[in-house]
Amino acid sequence: MPFRVLDPTNERRGAGGQPAARPPSLQGKTIGFISNGKEGTKGYFAQLERLLREELGVAHFVRRTKSNYSAPADARIINEIPKWEAVVAGVGD
């Protein structure tokens, strides 16, 4: 016999946020790198910086490292983000 069951998921979403507008080009732009602080991010960001500089003309890079790799970025880093045109948050192990 048919019966009704309930949805177990969080239908009420958190406040969250909207993604920022995408820049049409990275030429001459400033990009922030937020590392989770793990060893593997060093090589990753070094290679990414080279690629972005050589192939897409990125002008400046700002490197920041979270104080706790398992927690969200520190407020001091979040407050800097508006000064950058794009951000790469790297999770390395």
Add this chain to the structure above:
Amino acid sequence: MQTKKAALTSETYEVDDFATAQEFYHGNGWTDGLPVVPPTEAAVEACLEWALMPPDQLIGIEPVRAQPITAEKLAINAVMAGCLPMHFPVVVAAWQAMMKEEFLLHGVTSSTGGCAILAIINGPVRLEIGANPAFNALANSDRATAVIGRSLRLGLINLLEVRPGGIDRTTLGHPGKFSYCLAEDEEDTGWQPLSAVRGIPEGVSAVTVMAAMAPRQIMNEWTTDPREILETFAAEMRANQRHYSIYGGNYAIVIPKQLREPIERAGWTKHNIADFLYERARVSRAEWADVGKGSIVRDRGDRIHAALESPDHLLVVAAGGPAGGFGAVIPPWMGSKTKAVTAAIGACVDCEPPKG
């Protein structure tokens, strides 16, 4: 006088029968792979009524992703896990504890490290729900702890999207991620309950949550000397520091009756045990070189790392079957990034007293 019940607001779906319900929930990614109890309105309302909670009661907000967790949604997941209404207040209290900032729920549930959430139940509620703290305490010891532990995982999956490959980036995980819950054997020990050691008044039911790796079992049947028994626990903690993570955090140790009795008889309290293990469970960084991790010793080989940042970081739990010289060390997920949290069940122990 009858009062009108607040209505549930979750989306409902019609299913043809029990088997169809299983496929519907599995197909949507709403299970842990095991069959679930179909959450009907009547079953969910029974949980809420038992806990005297309206459906929209806000149990907490997950601090990182700002996800509100309501009583209704917790009750749906509890029913799916097999919980009876009397189990539900324990589930609610565990979630309240998990959402405290210091627990770092997002890190705990997303990390490659793969810990599970261990829930330890204290107080009279253990007897009401029929939790069995003796035989097989860390596994399928009884219905209550099995389904309460499972409901925490189902809630993480469905309310915070902690699915393997999604938010959950775990490399290996361990079987405690299905269910990891035990009750302390308060009737068969003279020790203070864990919850009382952690500041909850005795006689008040409570649950303690900890981001925990799999239990590491030890054995020492050949002594009644408390120091010798605890040296075995200390050695296992040191082994974990060498092989897994060197950093100090909340460790739990589970001491069954055969090892517990000589320790108690000698007059040792849980505080004495914690003081002893705080001193004995520590390794030098140079020891990493013995287990293949020499490259990260660097010039800090002389540095000493304690498994416990302080004695009160140890959770001592009296539980387990009556015979067998076994015990268990349950290591933390990753040092002290997360802290164990204890919450009272159905009571507010730090509320303002009524005025006037």
